Amino acid sequence: MLDHLIASAASFSGDVDGLFVLITVLVGVWFIAAEAMFFWLIFRFRAKDGEKAQYVTGKEKHLKKWINIPHALVLVCDVVIIVAAIRVWVTIKQTLPPADRTVRVVAQQWAWTFADPGPDQKLDTPDDIRTTDELHVEVGKTYHFLLESKDVVHSFFVPAFRLKQDADPGRIYTGWFKPTKTGSYDILCAEICGIGHGVMGALLVVDTPEAFQAWEQAHAAETPAEAASATESTPAPAAGQ
Amino acid sequence: MLNKAYAALIGAALSAAFVAGCGTQPAAERSSQLYETCMPCHGSSGEGNLALRAPAIAGLPKWYVLAQLEKFKKGVRGAHPDDMEGHRMRPMARSLLGPNDPELVADHVSKMRAVWEKPDFAMADTSAGGTTYRGLCVTCHGEGGEGNEALGAPPITRQHDWYMVAQLRKFQSGMRGSNPDDITGAQMRAMSLTLADSVAMHDVVSYVKTLPH
Numbered sequence: 001m002l003d004h005l006i007a008s009a010a011s012f013s014g015d016v017d018g019l020f021v022l023i024t025v026l027v028g029v030w031f032i033a034a035e036a037m038f039f040w041l042i043f044r045f046r047a048k049d050g051e052k053a054q055y056v057t058g059k060e061k062h063l064k065k066w067i068n069i070p071h072a073l074v075l076v077c078d079v080v081i082i083v084a085a086i087r088v089w090v091t092i093k094q095t096l097p098p099a100d101r102t103v104r105v106v107a108q109q110w111a112w113t114f115a116d117p118g119p120d121q122k123l124d125t126p127d128d129i130r131t132t133d134e135l136h137v138e139v140g141k142t143y144h145f146l147l148e149s150k151d152v153v154h155s156f157f158v159p160a161f162r163l164k165q166d167a168d169p170g171r172i173y174t175g176w177f178k179p180t181k182t183g184s185y186d187i188l189c190a191e192i193c194g195i196g197h198g199v200m201g202a203l204l205v206v207d208t209p210e211a212f213q214a215w216e217q218a219h220a221a222e223t224p225a226e227a228a229s230a231t232e233s234t235p236a237p238a239a240g241q
Numbered sequence: 242m243l244n245k246a247y248a249a250l251i252g253a254a255l256s257a258a259f260v261a262g263c264g265t266q267p268a269a270e271r272s273s274q275l276y277e278t279c280m281p282c283h284g285s286s287g288e289g290n291l292a293l294r295a296p297a298i299a300g301l302p303k304w305y306v307l308a309q310l311e312k313f314k315k316g317v318r319g320a321h322p323d324d325m326e327g328h329r330m331r332p333m334a335r336s337l338l339g340p341n342d343p344e345l346v347a348d349h350v351s352k353m354r355a356v357w358e359k360p361d362f363a364m365a366d367t368s369a370g371g372t373t374y375r376g377l378c379v380t381c382h383g384e385g386g387e388g389n390e391a392l393g394a395p396p397i398t399r400q401h402d403w404y405m406v407a408q409l410r411k412f413q414s415g416m417r418g419s420n421p422d423d424i425t426g427a428q429m430r431a432m433s434l435t436l437a438d439s440v441a442m443h444d445v446v447s448y449v450k451t452l453p454h
Contacts, residue, residue, distance in 0.1 A: 113328075
Protein backbone atom coordinates (compact mmCIF):
# COMPACT_ATOMS: atom_id res chain seq x y z
CA MET A 1 0.00 0.00 0.00
CA LEU A 2 2.91 2.34 0.73
CA ASP A 3 4.97 0.94 -2.15
CA HIS A 4 4.32 3.97 -4.30
CA LEU A 5 5.81 6.22 -1.61
CA ILE A 6 8.84 4.12 -0.75
CA ALA A 7 9.97 0.81 -2.21
CA SER A 8 9.07 -2.30 -0.29
CA ALA A 9 11.79 -4.87 -0.82
CA ALA A 10 11.89 -7.34 2.07
CA SER A 11 9.65 -10.20 3.14
CA PHE A 12 8.45 -8.37 6.27
CA SER A 13 8.22 -4.84 4.89
CA GLY A 14 4.56 -5.44 3.99
CA ASP A 15 3.84 -6.39 7.62
CA VAL A 16 5.31 -3.09 8.82
CA ASP A 17 3.34 -1.19 6.20
CA GLY A 18 0.15 -2.99 7.25
CA LEU A 19 0.75 -2.03 10.87
CA PHE A 20 1.46 1.55 9.84
CA VAL A 21 -1.78 1.74 7.87
CA LEU A 22 -3.76 0.10 10.67
CA ILE A 23 -2.51 2.62 13.24
CA THR A 24 -3.03 5.54 10.86
CA VAL A 25 -6.62 4.48 10.09
CA LEU A 26 -7.67 3.72 13.67
CA VAL A 27 -6.06 6.81 15.16
CA GLY A 28 -7.18 8.89 12.17
CA VAL A 29 -10.82 7.86 12.49
CA TRP A 30 -10.90 8.80 16.16
CA PHE A 31 -9.02 12.02 15.51
CA ILE A 32 -11.52 13.11 12.85
CA ALA A 33 -14.50 12.02 14.99
CA ALA A 34 -13.19 13.92 18.01
CA GLU A 35 -12.45 17.08 16.02
CA ALA A 36 -15.83 16.93 14.25
CA MET A 37 -17.64 16.55 17.56
CA PHE A 38 -15.55 19.33 19.11
CA PHE A 39 -16.30 21.85 16.39
CA TRP A 40 -19.97 20.79 16.19
CA LEU A 41 -20.33 21.41 19.94
CA ILE A 42 -18.63 24.78 19.67
CA PHE A 43 -20.97 25.76 16.86
CA ARG A 44 -24.15 24.22 18.25
CA PHE A 45 -23.78 25.62 21.75
CA ARG A 46 -22.20 28.95 20.91
CA ALA A 47 -23.25 32.02 22.91
CA LYS A 48 -26.71 33.27 22.07
CA ASP A 49 -28.54 36.37 23.19
CA GLY A 50 -30.90 35.70 26.10
CA GLU A 51 -29.68 32.18 26.71
CA LYS A 52 -27.81 31.52 29.92
CA ALA A 53 -24.92 29.05 29.96
CA GLN A 54 -25.36 26.05 32.23
CA TYR A 55 -22.74 24.04 34.07
CA VAL A 56 -22.87 20.33 33.32
CA THR A 57 -20.85 17.95 35.53
CA GLY A 58 -21.31 14.98 33.21
CA LYS A 59 -22.08 12.67 36.14
CA GLU A 60 -25.56 11.82 34.98
CA LYS A 61 -25.87 8.46 33.23
CA HIS A 62 -27.38 9.81 30.01
CA LEU A 63 -24.44 12.26 29.72
CA LYS A 64 -21.68 10.00 30.95
CA LYS A 65 -22.37 7.42 28.24
CA TRP A 66 -20.99 9.91 25.70
CA ILE A 67 -17.63 9.53 27.43
CA ASN A 68 -17.76 5.89 28.44
CA ILE A 69 -18.81 4.39 25.10
CA PRO A 70 -16.13 6.15 22.98
CA HIS A 71 -13.58 5.42 25.71
CA ALA A 72 -14.37 1.70 25.55
CA LEU A 73 -14.19 1.76 21.75
CA VAL A 74 -10.82 3.51 21.85
CA LEU A 75 -9.55 0.86 24.26
CA VAL A 76 -10.72 -1.86 21.86
CA CYS A 77 -8.76 -0.11 19.09
CA ASP A 78 -5.71 0.07 21.38
CA VAL A 79 -5.89 -3.67 21.96
CA VAL A 80 -6.16 -4.27 18.20
CA ILE A 81 -3.05 -2.11 17.63
CA ILE A 82 -1.10 -3.81 20.43
CA VAL A 83 -1.93 -7.29 19.15
CA ALA A 84 -1.01 -6.35 15.58
CA ALA A 85 2.23 -4.66 16.74
CA ILE A 86 3.28 -7.67 18.81
CA ARG A 87 2.65 -9.99 15.87
CA VAL A 88 4.91 -7.87 13.63
CA TRP A 89 7.51 -7.53 16.41
CA VAL A 90 7.61 -11.29 16.88
CA THR A 91 7.98 -11.84 13.12
CA ILE A 92 10.86 -9.40 12.74
CA LYS A 93 12.66 -9.35 16.08
CA GLN A 94 11.78 -12.52 17.95
CA THR A 95 11.87 -15.01 15.11
CA LEU A 96 15.10 -16.03 13.44
CA PRO A 97 14.39 -18.18 10.39
CA PRO A 98 17.28 -20.41 9.27
CA ALA A 99 19.85 -18.41 7.31
CA ASP A 100 20.94 -19.08 3.76
CA ARG A 101 23.86 -16.70 4.36
CA THR A 102 25.24 -14.60 7.22
CA VAL A 103 26.87 -11.23 6.74
CA ARG A 104 28.59 -8.88 9.16
CA VAL A 105 27.55 -5.24 9.31
CA VAL A 106 29.92 -2.87 11.08
CA ALA A 107 29.01 0.69 11.98
CA GLN A 108 31.56 3.31 12.86
CA GLN A 109 31.92 7.05 12.65
CA TRP A 110 30.94 7.61 9.83
CA ALA A 111 30.75 4.69 7.49
CA TRP A 112 29.26 1.25 7.08
CA THR A 113 31.55 -1.66 6.35
CA PHE A 114 30.41 -5.16 5.51
CA ALA A 115 31.76 -8.67 5.40
CA ASP A 116 30.26 -11.27 3.10
CA PRO A 117 31.36 -14.85 3.89
CA GLY A 118 32.56 -15.43 0.32
CA PRO A 119 32.50 -18.74 -1.55
CA ASP A 120 33.00 -20.90 1.59
CA GLN A 121 29.93 -19.26 3.18
CA LYS A 122 31.78 -18.90 6.51
CA LEU A 123 32.62 -15.58 8.10
CA ASP A 124 36.08 -14.79 9.42
CA THR A 125 37.87 -16.91 6.86
CA PRO A 126 40.38 -15.64 4.29
CA ASP A 127 37.86 -15.59 1.46
CA ASP A 128 35.54 -13.12 3.20
CA ILE A 129 34.60 -10.22 0.94
CA ARG A 130 34.96 -7.00 2.89
CA THR A 131 33.46 -3.85 1.49
CA THR A 132 32.84 -0.26 2.47
CA ASP A 133 29.66 1.63 1.56
CA GLU A 134 28.07 -1.29 -0.31
CA LEU A 135 26.46 -4.55 0.79
CA HIS A 136 25.52 -7.06 -1.90
CA VAL A 137 22.84 -9.66 -1.21
CA GLU A 138 20.96 -12.18 -3.31
CA VAL A 139 17.25 -11.82 -3.89
CA GLY A 140 15.04 -14.46 -2.30
CA LYS A 141 17.65 -15.68 0.22
CA THR A 142 17.26 -15.38 3.96
CA TYR A 143 20.12 -13.44 5.49
CA HIS A 144 21.27 -13.19 9.06
CA PHE A 145 23.24 -10.06 9.89
CA LEU A 146 25.66 -9.68 12.77
CA LEU A 147 25.55 -6.01 13.62
CA GLU A 148 28.26 -4.30 15.65
CA SER A 149 29.58 -0.84 16.32
CA LYS A 150 33.23 0.08 16.67
CA ASP A 151 32.73 3.32 18.56
CA VAL A 152 29.39 4.88 19.54
CA VAL A 153 25.69 4.04 19.23
CA HIS A 154 24.54 3.81 15.61
CA SER A 155 21.36 2.44 14.06
CA PHE A 156 21.25 0.22 10.98
CA PHE A 157 18.32 1.52 8.97
CA VAL A 158 17.17 0.16 5.61
CA PRO A 159 13.95 2.04 4.80
CA ALA A 160 13.03 -0.20 1.84
CA PHE A 161 13.24 -3.24 4.13
CA ARG A 162 11.44 -1.40 6.97
CA LEU A 163 14.37 -2.58 9.06
CA LYS A 164 15.95 -0.62 11.88
CA GLN A 165 18.28 -1.95 14.57
CA ASP A 166 20.47 -0.04 17.01
CA ALA A 167 24.12 -0.99 17.29
CA ASP A 168 25.93 -0.47 20.60
CA PRO A 169 29.70 -0.79 20.95
CA GLY A 170 30.63 -4.04 22.66
CA ARG A 171 27.56 -5.97 21.58
CA ILE A 172 26.77 -8.03 18.52
CA TYR A 173 23.14 -8.02 17.42
CA THR A 174 21.80 -10.79 15.26
CA GLY A 175 18.92 -9.99 12.96
CA TRP A 176 17.55 -11.17 9.67
CA PHE A 177 15.98 -10.09 6.41
CA LYS A 178 14.89 -11.65 3.17
CA PRO A 179 15.14 -9.37 0.14
CA THR A 180 12.29 -9.80 -2.30
CA LYS A 181 13.07 -7.26 -5.03
CA THR A 182 16.26 -6.55 -6.89
CA GLY A 183 17.62 -3.01 -6.88
CA SER A 184 19.76 -0.61 -4.88
CA TYR A 185 18.41 0.62 -1.57
CA ASP A 186 19.67 3.16 0.93
CA ILE A 187 21.29 2.20 4.20
CA LEU A 188 21.20 5.03 6.72
CA CYS A 189 22.25 5.62 10.28
CA ALA A 190 19.18 6.42 12.37
CA GLU A 191 20.95 7.38 15.58
CA ILE A 192 22.77 10.69 15.86
CA CYS A 193 26.38 9.59 16.11
CA GLY A 194 28.50 12.70 15.69
CA ILE A 195 29.24 15.46 13.24
CA GLY A 196 29.24 13.11 10.23
CA HIS A 197 25.97 11.34 11.11
CA GLY A 198 24.03 13.03 8.30
CA VAL A 199 26.35 11.71 5.62
CA MET A 200 26.75 8.20 7.01
CA GLY A 201 25.08 6.32 4.21
CA ALA A 202 25.64 3.18 2.18
CA LEU A 203 23.90 1.08 -0.44
CA LEU A 204 22.27 -2.30 -0.12
CA VAL A 205 22.34 -3.91 -3.54
CA VAL A 206 19.90 -6.78 -4.05
CA ASP A 207 21.22 -8.86 -6.95
CA THR A 208 19.75 -11.62 -9.04
CA PRO A 209 21.45 -15.00 -8.33
CA GLU A 210 23.54 -14.61 -11.49
CA ALA A 211 24.60 -11.04 -10.70
CA PHE A 212 25.43 -11.99 -7.13
CA GLN A 213 27.57 -14.88 -8.28
CA ALA A 214 29.41 -12.60 -10.69
CA TRP A 215 29.97 -10.04 -7.92
CA GLU A 216 31.22 -12.72 -5.56
CA GLN A 217 33.63 -14.14 -8.12
CA ALA A 218 34.95 -10.69 -9.02
CA HIS A 219 35.63 -9.82 -5.40
CA ALA A 220 36.72 -13.18 -4.07
CA ALA A 221 39.84 -12.94 -6.22
CA GLU A 222 41.06 -9.77 -4.51
CA THR A 223 40.18 -10.84 -1.00
CA PRO A 224 43.30 -12.67 0.33
CA ALA A 225 45.45 -9.54 -0.04
CA GLU A 226 42.79 -7.42 1.57
CA ALA A 227 42.47 -9.80 4.50
CA ALA A 228 46.14 -9.35 5.28
CA SER A 229 45.51 -5.70 5.90
CA ALA A 230 43.40 -6.24 8.99
CA THR A 231 46.12 -4.91 11.24
CA GLU A 232 46.50 -2.49 14.04
CA SER A 233 45.33 0.97 13.04
CA THR A 234 47.00 3.83 14.88
CA PRO A 235 49.30 3.04 17.77
CA ALA A 236 49.08 5.11 20.90
CA PRO A 237 52.32 6.18 22.55
CA ALA A 238 53.14 4.17 25.63
CA ALA A 239 52.25 5.79 28.92
CA GLY A 240 54.84 8.14 30.23
CA GLN A 241 56.54 8.64 26.93
CA MET B 242 -4.98 50.10 -7.97
CA LEU B 243 -4.65 48.40 -4.59
CA ASN B 244 -3.96 45.05 -6.30
CA LYS B 245 -1.17 46.59 -8.36
CA ALA B 246 0.44 48.09 -5.26
CA TYR B 247 0.11 44.76 -3.47
CA ALA B 248 1.70 42.90 -6.41
CA ALA B 249 4.54 45.44 -6.55
CA LEU B 250 5.16 45.00 -2.82
CA ILE B 251 5.34 41.21 -3.11
CA GLY B 252 7.62 41.55 -6.15
CA ALA B 253 9.97 43.83 -4.25
CA ALA B 254 10.05 41.48 -1.26
CA LEU B 255 10.80 38.45 -3.48
CA SER B 256 13.51 40.35 -5.34
CA ALA B 257 15.13 41.40 -2.08
CA ALA B 258 15.03 37.83 -0.82
CA PHE B 259 16.56 36.57 -4.09
CA VAL B 260 19.35 39.15 -4.00
CA ALA B 261 20.05 38.34 -0.34
CA GLY B 262 20.13 34.62 -1.13
CA CYS B 263 22.53 35.12 -4.01
CA GLY B 264 24.81 37.39 -2.03
CA THR B 265 28.36 36.14 -2.01
CA GLN B 266 30.06 35.50 1.28
CA PRO B 267 33.61 36.87 1.61
CA ALA B 268 36.10 34.06 0.93
CA ALA B 269 37.92 34.48 4.26
CA GLU B 270 34.67 34.28 6.16
CA ARG B 271 33.56 31.25 4.20
CA SER B 272 36.85 29.40 4.65
CA SER B 273 36.86 30.07 8.36
CA GLN B 274 33.26 28.84 8.54
CA LEU B 275 34.19 25.70 6.61
CA TYR B 276 37.04 25.01 9.00
CA GLU B 277 34.51 24.65 11.80
CA THR B 278 33.77 21.21 10.33
CA CYS B 279 37.44 20.27 10.82
CA MET B 280 37.82 21.77 14.27
CA PRO B 281 36.23 18.99 16.38
CA CYS B 282 38.98 16.56 15.34
CA HIS B 283 41.95 18.65 14.14
CA GLY B 284 41.62 21.33 16.81
CA SER B 285 41.04 25.05 16.64
CA SER B 286 44.70 25.65 15.72
CA GLY B 287 45.02 22.61 13.48
CA GLU B 288 47.24 20.97 16.07
CA GLY B 289 45.73 17.48 15.77
CA ASN B 290 44.35 15.18 18.42
CA LEU B 291 45.88 11.90 19.52
CA ALA B 292 42.66 10.65 21.13
CA LEU B 293 40.87 10.96 17.79
CA ARG B 294 43.97 10.00 15.75
CA ALA B 295 43.65 13.27 13.83
CA PRO B 296 46.92 14.66 12.47
CA ALA B 297 48.32 18.16 12.81
CA ILE B 298 47.35 20.04 9.68
CA ALA B 299 48.23 23.66 10.44
CA GLY B 300 50.56 25.08 7.82
CA LEU B 301 50.41 22.10 5.47
CA PRO B 302 50.76 23.31 1.88
CA LYS B 303 47.52 24.11 0.12
CA TRP B 304 48.27 21.73 -2.77
CA TYR B 305 48.71 18.82 -0.36
CA VAL B 306 45.56 19.50 1.67
CA LEU B 307 43.58 19.91 -1.54
CA ALA B 308 44.96 16.68 -2.98
CA GLN B 309 44.08 14.73 0.15
CA LEU B 310 40.60 16.24 0.32
CA GLU B 311 40.02 15.14 -3.26
CA LYS B 312 41.25 11.65 -2.46
CA PHE B 313 38.92 11.40 0.51
CA LYS B 314 36.03 12.78 -1.52
CA LYS B 315 36.53 10.23 -4.28
CA GLY B 316 37.06 7.36 -1.83
CA VAL B 317 40.62 6.89 -3.08
CA ARG B 318 41.73 7.33 0.52
CA GLY B 319 39.85 6.40 3.67
CA ALA B 320 37.56 3.76 2.14
CA HIS B 321 39.38 0.64 3.31
CA PRO B 322 37.15 -1.36 5.70
CA ASP B 323 39.77 -1.17 8.47
CA ASP B 324 40.61 2.50 8.14
CA MET B 325 38.72 3.92 11.11
CA GLU B 326 40.29 7.35 10.94
CA GLY B 327 39.76 7.46 7.18
CA HIS B 328 36.09 6.66 7.65
CA ARG B 329 35.79 9.70 9.88
CA MET B 330 37.58 11.98 7.43
CA ARG B 331 35.92 10.79 4.22
CA PRO B 332 32.39 12.10 4.94
CA MET B 333 33.87 15.36 6.19
CA ALA B 334 35.61 15.89 2.86
CA ARG B 335 32.38 14.96 1.11
CA SER B 336 30.49 17.56 3.09
CA LEU B 337 32.45 20.28 1.27
CA LEU B 338 29.75 20.67 -1.33
CA GLY B 339 30.49 24.04 -2.91
CA PRO B 340 32.75 23.98 -5.98
CA ASN B 341 35.33 26.15 -4.22
CA ASP B 342 34.91 24.74 -0.73
CA PRO B 343 37.89 22.33 -0.79
CA GLU B 344 40.15 25.07 -2.10
CA LEU B 345 38.92 27.56 0.47
CA VAL B 346 39.43 25.22 3.40
CA ALA B 347 42.82 24.10 2.07
CA ASP B 348 43.84 27.73 1.80
CA HIS B 349 42.67 28.36 5.36
CA VAL B 350 44.63 25.40 6.70
CA SER B 351 47.77 26.38 4.82
CA LYS B 352 47.67 29.83 6.39
CA MET B 353 47.40 28.51 9.94
CA ARG B 354 50.56 28.83 12.01
CA ALA B 355 52.39 25.52 11.98
CA VAL B 356 53.81 24.36 15.29
CA TRP B 357 56.48 21.75 15.81
CA GLU B 358 54.87 18.86 17.58
CA LYS B 359 57.13 17.36 20.22
CA PRO B 360 57.62 13.60 20.04
CA ASP B 361 55.10 11.52 21.94
CA PHE B 362 57.04 8.29 21.58
CA ALA B 363 60.41 7.77 23.25
CA MET B 364 63.06 8.57 20.66
CA ALA B 365 64.34 5.43 18.99
CA ASP B 366 67.63 4.88 17.14
CA THR B 367 67.92 8.12 15.17
CA SER B 368 71.21 7.03 13.65
CA ALA B 369 69.64 3.96 12.06
CA GLY B 370 66.59 6.06 11.21
CA GLY B 371 68.79 8.64 9.50
CA THR B 372 70.38 5.97 7.35
CA THR B 373 66.94 4.72 6.34
CA TYR B 374 65.70 8.24 5.72
CA ARG B 375 68.61 9.16 3.47
CA GLY B 376 68.23 5.91 1.57
CA LEU B 377 64.46 5.84 1.12
CA CYS B 378 62.63 9.03 1.97
CA VAL B 379 64.97 11.81 0.92
CA THR B 380 64.13 11.61 -2.79
CA CYS B 381 60.53 12.69 -2.27
CA HIS B 382 60.38 14.34 1.15
CA GLY B 383 63.72 16.18 0.79
CA GLU B 384 66.84 16.23 2.90
CA GLY B 385 65.19 18.43 5.51
CA GLY B 386 61.76 16.81 5.30
CA GLU B 387 60.43 19.90 3.57
CA GLY B 388 58.37 17.96 1.03
CA ASN B 389 58.13 18.29 -2.74
CA GLU B 390 55.06 19.50 -4.56
CA ALA B 391 56.15 18.08 -7.91
CA LEU B 392 56.26 14.61 -6.39
CA GLY B 393 53.21 15.07 -4.20
CA ALA B 394 55.26 14.55 -1.04
CA PRO B 395 54.20 16.58 2.01
CA PRO B 396 56.51 18.26 4.52
CA ILE B 397 56.78 15.98 7.55
CA THR B 398 58.99 17.60 10.16
CA ARG B 399 56.15 19.17 12.11
CA GLN B 400 53.86 16.14 12.06
CA HIS B 401 53.14 14.06 15.16
CA ASP B 402 55.36 11.00 15.44
CA TRP B 403 52.40 8.76 16.34
CA TYR B 404 50.62 9.84 13.18
CA MET B 405 53.62 9.12 10.96
CA VAL B 406 54.05 5.66 12.47
CA ALA B 407 50.34 5.01 12.01
CA GLN B 408 50.47 6.06 8.37
CA LEU B 409 53.53 3.89 7.70
CA ARG B 410 51.57 0.96 9.13
CA LYS B 411 48.56 1.83 7.00
CA PHE B 412 50.71 2.05 3.88
CA GLN B 413 52.34 -1.28 4.69
CA SER B 414 49.05 -3.06 5.28
CA GLY B 415 47.43 -1.59 2.19
CA MET B 416 44.88 0.36 4.20
CA ARG B 417 46.34 3.40 2.48
CA GLY B 418 47.91 3.57 -0.97
CA SER B 419 46.36 0.39 -2.37
CA ASN B 420 43.61 2.07 -4.37
CA PRO B 421 44.54 1.92 -8.08
CA ASP B 422 43.76 5.64 -8.43
CA ASP B 423 46.09 6.65 -5.60
CA ILE B 424 49.32 7.20 -7.55
CA THR B 425 51.31 9.00 -4.87
CA GLY B 426 49.90 6.68 -2.23
CA ALA B 427 51.11 3.68 -4.22
CA GLN B 428 54.61 5.19 -4.34
CA MET B 429 54.61 5.68 -0.60
CA ARG B 430 53.23 2.20 -0.04
CA ALA B 431 56.12 0.72 -2.02
CA MET B 432 58.58 2.67 0.15
CA SER B 433 56.88 1.64 3.37
CA LEU B 434 57.12 -2.02 2.42
CA THR B 435 60.90 -1.77 2.49
CA LEU B 436 60.82 -1.01 6.21
CA ALA B 437 61.46 -4.32 7.89
CA ASP B 438 59.44 -3.89 11.06
CA SER B 439 57.97 -1.60 13.66
CA VAL B 440 61.45 -0.82 15.01
CA ALA B 441 62.55 0.49 11.62
CA MET B 442 59.44 2.67 11.47
CA HIS B 443 60.09 4.17 14.88
CA ASP B 444 63.74 4.75 13.99
CA VAL B 445 62.97 6.67 10.83
CA VAL B 446 60.17 8.68 12.43
CA SER B 447 62.45 9.54 15.36
CA TYR B 448 65.02 10.78 12.88
CA VAL B 449 62.38 12.96 11.18
CA LYS B 450 61.67 14.52 14.55
CA THR B 451 65.31 15.56 14.83
CA LEU B 452 65.22 17.50 11.55
CA PRO B 453 65.19 21.32 11.74
CA HIS B 454 61.65 22.59 11.76
